[in-house]
Amino acid sequence: MTSRLDLARLSLNQITIDQCSLSEAIEACGRAGLTVIGPWRHKVAEVGVEEAARQIREAGLRVSSLCRGGFFPAADAAARRAADADNRRAVEEAAILGTDVLVLVCGPPIGRDLEGARAQILAGIERLVPHAEQHAVRLAIEPLHPMMISERSAIVTLGEATDLAERFDAPRVGVVIDAYHVWWDPRLYEEIARAGRRILGYHVADWLVPTTDRLQGRGMMGAGAIDLKRIRAAVEEAGYDGPIEVEVINREAWDRPGDDVVAEACEAFLASA
Amino acid sequence: MTSRLDLARLSLNQITIDQCSLSEAIEACGRAGLTVIGPWRHKVAEVGVEEAARQIREAGLRVSSLCRGGFFPAADAAARRAADADNRRAVEEAAILGTDVLVLVCGPPIGRDLEGARAQILAGIERLVPHAEQHAVRLAIEPLHPMMISERSAIVTLGEATDLAERFDAPRVGVVIDAYHVWWDPRLYEEIARAGRRILGYHVADWLVPTTDRLQGRGMMGAGAIDLKRIRAAVEEAGYDGPIEVEVINREAWDRPGDDVVAEACEAFLASA
Numbered sequence: 247m248t249s250r251l252d253l254a255r256l257s258l259n260q261i262t263i264d265q266c267s268l269s270e271a272i273e274a275c276g277r278a279g280l281t282v283i284g285p286w287r288h289k290v291a292e293v294g295v296e297e298a299a300r301q302i303r304e305a306g307l308r309v310s311s312l313c314r315g316g317f318f319p320a321a322d323a324a325a326r327r328a329a330d331a332d333n334r335r336a337v338e339e340a341a342i343l344g345t346d347v348l349v350l351v352c353g354p355p356i357g358r359d360l361e362g363a364r365a366q367i368l369a370g371i372e373r374l375v376p377h378a379e380q381h382a383v384r385l386a387i388e389p390l391h392p393m394m395i396s397e398r399s400a401i402v403t404l405g406e407a408t409d410l411a412e413r414f415d416a417p418r419v420g421v422v423i424d425a426y427h428v429w430w431d432p433r434l435y436e437e438i439a440r441a442g443r444r445i446l447g448y449h450v451a452d453w454l455v456p457t458t459d460r461l462q463g464r465g466m467m468g469a470g471a472i473d474l475k476r477i478r479a480a481v482e483e484a485g486y487d488g489p490i491e492v493e494v495i496n497r498e499a500w501d502r503p504g505d506d507v508v509a510e511a512c513e514a515f516l517a518s519a
Numbered sequence: 520m521t522s523r524l525d526l527a528r529l530s531l532n533q534i535t536i537d538q539c540s541l542s543e544a545i546e547a548c549g550r551a552g553l554t555v556i557g558p559w560r561h562k563v564a565e566v567g568v569e570e571a572a573r574q575i576r577e578a579g580l581r582v583s584s585l586c587r588g589g590f591f592p593a594a595d596a597a598a599r600r601a602a603d604a605d606n607r608r609a610v611e612e613a614a615i616l617g618t619d620v621l622v623l624v625c626g627p628p629i630g631r632d633l634e635g636a637r638a639q640i641l642a643g644i645e646r647l648v649p650h651a652e653q654h655a656v657r658l659a660i661e662p663l664h665p666m667m668i669s670e671r672s673a674i675v676t677l678g679e680a681t682d683l684a685e686r687f688d689a690p691r692v693g694v695v696i697d698a699y700h701v702w703w704d705p706r707l708y709e710e711i712a713r714a715g716r717r718i719l720g721y722h723v724a725d726w727l728v729p730t731t732d733r734l735q736g737r738g739m740m741g742a743g744a745i746d747l748k749r750i751r752a753a754v755e756e757a758g759y760d761g762p763i764e765v766e767v768i769n770r771e772a773w774d775r776p777g778d779d780v781v782a783e784a785c786e787a788f789l790a791s792a
Binding site: 457 | 628631633664666669674678679703704728729733745
């Protein structure tokens, strides 16, 4: 049903080892035999984007995506201008880092205005697309689990993310599917098929039972309730054959040596993703 | 946009004051001027269903619904038979308590088999419907927030609940809409309209920011991020004009005097529901 995985498909999403600096993460990738990384902007900022790009390139790594732009809903015009400027910088950083995928975490509603937040998100993406096109960077809307709506994203289903993406030319705006965020959805498989060539990335982690931390309580693949092999099969059937990012945001893992977490991620990826 | 609320519409869902016995909850309703209650089975069981029905009747209260039947997914045939028997008893208890609405919390998946769980839920409702019909009790499927999927319910969207309900004759199976469970859904308003006359109950609580307890961290109406007035308007526009249950499952509220929580619920209901 699914293709056989090898470590060449694995991209280490950097937040999985947030305890490490970018250079430490790069070295951990090298020791584990990984060739793809998904950096986060707060780590890139610590060394500067040009230096980050140099370190990644010299280590022989590729960048699957940059995390993240977004956070479009703004309380006033000044906040909106600041978000726009930051998103333009995110596009530029993606290009410098050598990836054509910028992940968009779209941001929570302001107060109770959920519909307004969704309208602001569409408008924000519209303003960003020309800049992204100019830098040959594609915008990848990531729907987040509905339990994160008030901290992270008013976009909470794959269907909604695809609806948004379809407002734009296909090469410019797509979606990222993270199994952790979408596995509960009764419409999941039809929505994966519909997303099709709009799928610009696929992320994996597992849903622990119980989930003791709503934002930073993800499990390694195989440790939880998600039928990851079935979801990957659907994502591949829809046409996606790119890197698979391991994005296990787990507060407890951040207290352990990065190399141990990476080794565990590789093993879980091969066995259960 | 919305009708004016008065306390005659308020049903006190008993879990809001889980620190109280049924008789204490009945007395608290009386002191607060409430006339409708939504009992839970574990409280009813403490005194026995006949005695519970007598106490409620003699206090002049009506019962909006009984919470809850469901938990259909079972690991084996013996567990399935036990769940079926318990659900038949729940139907009988609803009838004895004088309500024609039994809320179904459908139960979590076993292991990773989410599709199998959903199939078991449909099959379980099919087995229960004749017994419910015989007792003139309607089954009300309650979709729960996707963050509760592994503890409470594989049914996580209103659309999915309505799809299930539509497998049956309209008078027999419907849905309960709880604003707390569904407010995040980008398809919410179209699904409320589609549910229409299948809506057998409406519950309110608010989404606190941050939400510090995934299962027992709900807020009083007005304390959080949900546009409750808009959702109520949609529910009423769809044709529902019955009781509105205040179901604020909050662990901290259980440490306070029941009367204080009920007074706060009444105030929040009139101001913000």
